[in-house]
Amino acid sequence: MQQASDSELELMKVIWDNGGSALYAEITALLAEKGMIWTKNTIITLLSRLVDKKLLKTSKIGHRNQYTAIVTAAEYQSTQTESFLDRIYEGNAKGLVTTLIQKELLSADDYQELKKFWQGGGMDE
DSSP states (O other): OOOOOHHHHHHHHHHHHTTSEEEHHHHHHHHHHTTOOOOHHHHHHHHHHHHHTTSEEEEEETTEEEEEESSOHHHHHHHHHHHHHHHHHTTOHHHHHHHHHHTTOSOHHHHHHHHHHHTTOOOOO
16 A cells, blocks of 8 residues: 555545545535645645545546545554554564653553553453
8 A cells, every 4th residue: 555645644534534535625625624725736636646546536426526535544554554663663563662652652541551452351442
């Protein structure tokens, strides 16, 4: 799975948050709600790139394009996390967790929840 740029990822988040698909007008409205006012050309270019990367597909509804996510947010996060782990930590998850703890990005509560998960108790969402 190809990685989305930061701007492309913002579009994907808008589409995921909209139930996995959105019309162009919905996308621009949702971006505006986030304070992101992008030009039409920018949005169309980014959407086209996401289609080329096979993260989105388009279908016609009348004269309008509907953009639908091919992958879920969870699938994308999982793939990108594995890629990051391989690139930065050579697949060593312990190294990543150590860094998270040292930089205080993983709280004691987070640690306890993960410990519970590993012991078969599941995760609280």
